[in-house]
Amino acid sequence: MKLSKMKKTNMKHNKSAPASRQRFIFYIIALFIPLLFFVVLEVGLRLVGFGQQVPLFIENPAHPSYQLPRPDVMSRYFPINAPTPSVTMEANFILKQKPKNGYRVIVQGGSTAAGFPYGLGASIAGTLDQRLKPSMPGRYVEVLNTAMSAINSYTLLDFADEIIAQQPDVVLIYAGHNEFLGILGVGSNYTAMGSGITTRWFLSLKDYRVFQLLQRVYFGLSSSDGSSSVAVNTDPKDILKDISTELQSGQQSRTFMAKVAKNKAIAKDSSIYYAGLEQFESNMSALLAKYSKAGIQVYISTIASNHADQAPFSSLPIESRFSNTTTALFDNTAGLNQQQRIQDLQSASSTLSSSTSADLHFKIAKLALQLQQVQIAKNHFALAVEHDQLRFRAPLAINEIIRKLAMQNSAVLVDSENQLAIRSPKGIVGSSMMLEHLHPNLQGYFVISNAFYQSMVENANIKPFANVSIERAWAERLMLAQEEYYGFATILNLLSDYPFTTQATTPSLPKPADWQQQAGQDFFLKKTSWLQMMQLSLNRYQSEDDQRMVAKTIQILADALPHNGLYNLQIAEIKFKQKRLNESLYYYQRAKLAGAIGIAIDGNIALIERALPNIH
Known part of the structure; x- marks a missing residue:
């Protein structure tokens, strides 16, 4: 009987085993059917040419040996039928194949890193390119800008793998102001998802x-009409019809600031405040880890903003519990001498430091400056920025994160904020270095660039290295008065709208003082392109026999158009006559690559190569 029962049990097990295997296979097939459907759909959409792939780097249609960061790369984050922010990257070029003796630097960051409102000539990349070429005899130096207005740590991280593919020796980073209101920022109208995890x-x-299909359907259904559709060019020739138009993004930034801020009240210590900090720290930590793994040295800078001369954009009212203290400090001062007022300020400063009113802190700081109490002024200017609820300026915690990440990831910390403060009255960054809330003037940009340069001198271990003095670099900066006027007009335009005014107005431009400013105004008003302005300027300087300005203008044109053999040959010969051999060799090589013809090219190249190290 027992044997019979065992046989029956075994028979049941033998029957159930195939059934179990069949059910398992069925479940696997059921799970893979949706996946297979999406794989087939993905392949089909690609075969019919649906959607877009927007790489960071594209080939220069004017010369296949060069490539550049795609000016409209921001379109990679938006479906074709969705409204896209009108921000672009200024065209600048590197060789597609890095030379054996090449030294390649790539800059990342937002509008300050990009040189707004002046453009590439004032930027970190532009000024360092000019200075590093004569500093590294025998090296083919390329400094490339990938910075652009309104982007934050999400975009920097998204660019990282494509930047690594370009084999940079060094990556320079100046970023942090756009974590709250930049594209994909936690308080921005251009936010992809609700959290850092979902955004990544x-x-x-x-x-x-x-x-992309799901995105397009969603935006198509949510859009009331088709007026917001944006055509995305995929042909590099269309993207680069006129590289000078990319320099006009400053005027577009005016309207961008007016529409980017979704959350106009981000209080210090609020959940969204901490979300912005977490977003920055998480993304930047991942970014630095990528570069560390790839063996790329990173220089990351502290960031600065205008403390002394930019009032808070949005402030909470002064708390009622502080009314007696503020009245005594600001109103009941009749009959008090300066020493008594200083004593009252010192006492009130301690009491009022816990206030959440940005306007109050700014007012205290201004009074402290009047009374020569510099440390109190510094403290309350900083608190004014901390409690400014419209977060177009980064809070102090961003720099604390930058310092911590540099230490944890063996990155070189560049303290640009401190360098700007050292050169500012009373050690407080204001209008002597800044144009408005956070964009430097030409002197400010040069201070930041010099901070990076000096850090590279101390840490890059580049041999041989010929130090270019700060005086020479400033005197030879590649910036014309025309471009300075354009920057000045762009800032007037920026200041005429939100958040600097409650009602948008049309700025009144002052009458140009000379033909150079007139050319800059014509460029600003879009009566001429950047290239036309530069060619006009070159002709005018030549007619005036101003050889210094002729050489500067030719060099600017040669750097903007590396595929132009004439400009590169002309500046190569100028540098050769000046016995600046390393720079001369660089432009001779570009001229030759561009097809320039000159009987002295090969001979001069050979002569320079014998004189310089690191050629082979």
Whole structure:
């Protein structure tokens, strides 16, 4: 009987085993059917040409040996039928194949890193390119800008793998102001998802055509009409019809500031405040880890903003519990001598430091400056920025994160904020270095660039290295008065709208003082392009026999158009006559690559190569 029962049990087990395997296979097939569907759909969408892939780097259509960061790369984050922020990257070029003796530097960051409102000539990349070329005899130096207005740590991280593919020796980073209100920022109208995890998930999926199809359907259904559709060019020739138009993004930034801020009240210590800090720290930590793994040295800078001369954009009212203290400090001062007022200020400063009113802190700081109490002024200017609820300026915690990340990831810390403060009255960054809330003037930009340069001198271990003095670099900066006027007009335009005024107005431009300013105004008003302005200027300087300005203008044109053999040959010969051999060799090589013809090219190249190290 027992044997019979065992046989029956074994028979049941033998029958159930195949059934179990069949159910398992069925479940696997059921799970893979949706996946297979999406794979087939993805392949089909790609075959029919649906969707877009927007790489960071594209080939220069004027010369295939060069490539550049795609000016409209921001379109990679938006479906074709969605409204896209009108921010672009200024065209600048590197060789597609890095030379054996090449030294390649790539700059990342937002509008300050990009040189707004002046453009590449004032930027970190532009000024360092000019200074590093004569500093590194025998090296083919390329400094490339990938910075642009309104981007933050999400975009920097998204660019990282494509930047690594360019084999940079060094990456320079100046970023942090756009974490709250920049594109994909936590308080921005251009936010992809609700959290850092989901936003990074979005970035990882953005190139899949199925995801783009879902995006397009969503935006198509949510849009009331088709007026917001944006055509995305895929042909580099269309993207680069006129590289000078990319320099006009400053005027577009005016309207961008007016529409970017979704959350206009981000209080210190609020959940969204901490979300912005967490977003920055998480993304930048991942970014630095990528570069460390790739063996790329990173220089990351502290960031600065205008403390002394930019009032808070948005402030909470002064708390009622402080009314007696503020009245005594600001109103009941009749009959008090300066020493008594200083004593009252010192006492009130301690009491009022806990206030959340940005306007109050700014008012205290201004009074402290009047009374020569510099440390109190510094403290309350900083608190005014901390409690400014419209977060177009980064809070102090961003620099604390930058310092911590530099230490944790063996990155070189560049303290640009401190360098700007050292050169500012009373050690407080204000209008002597800044144009408005955070963009430097030409002197401020040069201070930041010099901070990076000196850090590279101390840490890059580049041999041989010929130090270019700060005086020489400033005297030879590649910036014309025309471009300075354009920057001045752009800032007037910026200041005529939100958040600097409650009602948008049309700025009144002062009458140009000379033909150079007139050319800059014509460029600003879009009566002429940047290239036309520069060619006009070159002709005028030549007619005036101003050889210094002729050489500067030719060099600017040669750097903007590396595929132009004439400009590169002309500046190569100028540098050769000046016995600046390393720079001369660089431009001779570009001229030759561009097809320039000159009987002295090969001979001069050979002569320079024998004189310089690191050629082979």
